[in-house]
Amino acid sequence: MRTVKPLDRRGFLRHSAALSAAVTLGPLGAASRVALSGAAKVKVGLIGCGSVSRHYFAHLARSPLVELASACDILPERARQAADRHKIPHHYPHIDEMLAGAPFDLFVNLTDMQEHERLNEQALQAGKHVWSEKPIANSLAAGQRLLELAREKGVRLWGAPTAVQSPQFAFMARTLAEGKLGRLAAAHASYGHLGPNWAAFFYTKGGGSLPDLGVYNLTTLTGLLGPARAVVAMTGIVTPTRKITGKGEVTVTAEDNAMILMDHGHGVLSHIQSGFNYFTPHEHSSTQQDHHTLTIIGTRGSMSLAGYDWAPHAVDLATREQSRFQRHADARSDYVWENGASLVAECLATGREPLFTPEHALHVVEIMTAANESQRTGQRIPMRSTFKWPLFEDRG
Numbered sequence: 001m002r003t004v005k006p007l008d009r010r011g012f013l014r015h016s017a018a019l020s021a022a023v024t025l026g027p028l029g030a031a032s033r034v035a036l037s038g039a040a041k042v043k044v045g046l047i048g049c050g051s052v053s054r055h056y057f058a059h060l061a062r063s064p065l066v067e068l069a070s071a072c073d074i075l076p077e078r079a080r081q082a083a084d085r086h087k088i089p090h091h092y093p094h095i096d097e098m099l100a101g102a103p104f105d106l107f108v109n110l111t112d113m114q115e116h117e118r119l120n121e122q123a124l125q126a127g128k129h130v131w132s133e134k135p136i137a138n139s140l141a142a143g144q145r146l147l148e149l150a151r152e153k154g155v156r157l158w159g160a161p162t163a164v165q166s167p168q169f170a171f172m173a174r175t176l177a178e179g180k181l182g183r184l185a186a187a188h189a190s191y192g193h194l195g196p197n198w199a200a201f202f203y204t205k206g207g208g209s210l211p212d213l214g215v216y217n218l219t220t221l222t223g224l225l226g227p228a229r230a231v232v233a234m235t236g237i238v239t240p241t242r243k244i245t246g247k248g249e250v251t252v253t254a255e256d257n258a259m260i261l262m263d264h265g266h267g268v269l270s271h272i273q274s275g276f277n278y279f280t281p282h283e284h285s286s287t288q289q290d291h292h293t294l295t296i297i298g299t300r301g302s303m304s305l306a307g308y309d310w311a312p313h314a315v316d317l318a319t320r321e322q323s324r325f326q327r328h329a330d331a332r333s334d335y336v337w338e339n340g341a342s343l344v345a346e347c348l349a350t351g352r353e354p355l356f357t358p359e360h361a362l363h364v365v366e367i368m369t370a371a372n373e374s375q376r377t378g379q380r381i382p383m384r385s386t387f388k389w390p391l392f393e394d395r396g
């Protein structure tokens, strides 16, 4: 029988030659600067001018390295309005016209979750770099094909979320690496609200609370504890129909209530839960909420994240030496969840690498599809994918 070693400080540090306090973007990588369409700025074409696009457009517009080149939506009025509001010179009602139209470098995909894979593939085929909202593909195999296509075409592919770029994530990763929690044992994270009412895709096949909400906790916990080796899950539907603005009543066919157990190896287990039926006394959209949404426990300490991992504002840490919770990483920072497209534009322009990788995003896609399979079959599902971990800026 194989001996299972506990994940201790030395084991953790072996993976990480150099630790850095400042984790924003990595140093100039081997990938270095990639070919852009000529100008100093990265030209962005954004598809899907719905709810989330308002946050993205505002963030992109503030970046000195970005030029907004075109907007596209199958609801043409939305693309036109976005173009008017943000002074974007071109707008299109279809991806074919967008790709054949005004040139751009980076395709930003903010469409329905079920559309991402198909549209990302089309953009990669056209030689565009891609930033995609989650998920970047509907399955691990399809996502790996997209990554292969990106390599063939000499372009890059990345997907949301960017939670591993926050200073609170950096503090937690560093605290684990320094062994302050002792031998790690368990972690838990939770994220839910009462569900969106503006689009039906959240509730139909390919949608659900996992790819919309659970994806953040899965990214954060695998980012902190390492890739999952196996997954067991249960999912359910609590609310069978939903009223959607402009559509009336739709039948819910994707889970709206999910719980996943992950085995990270070395005896370390974690649990995440997500759902569209969660009353919360905390304002969902506010970054001021102070409740603990994620906790990691070891033999010498425990730490909890205050606020959601997509809008974190502090980490509370208690150890054997300091057994009352002390607050850390609570300084104001410019981290916001909608920074992904701007960050990858910066990477394309400068050659710097972010901490989030497409391999990590695809590992999370595999966990989410495995969760559905585990619910269907009652089985524990082994994971095939992995990603480079731990997530530190490597200055070696």
Ligand SMILES: NC(=O)c1ccc[n+]([C@@H]2O[C@H](COP(=O)([O-])OP(=O)(O)OC[C@H]3O[C@@H](n4cnc5c(N)ncnc54)[C@H](O)[C@@H]3O)[C@@H](O)[C@H]2O)c1
Pocket (backbone or CB within 6 Å): 047, 048, 049, 050, 051, 052, 053, 072, 073, 074, 075, 078, 093, 094, 095, 110, 111, 112, 113, 115, 119, 133, 134, 135, 198, 199, 211, 212
């Ligand atoms: N809304 C949020 O607060 C939020 C936050 C983070 C991430 N997200 C993610 O962003 C994505 C979009 O969510 P949303 O809330 O903005 O949805 P939305 O319905 O408000 O917007 C999606 C837009 O995409 C357009 N669209 C769909 N298919 C298209 C296609 N084939 N070609 C062109 N346009 C197309 C729709 O017409 C719509 O305008 C989802 O993956 C969601 O999980 C949303």
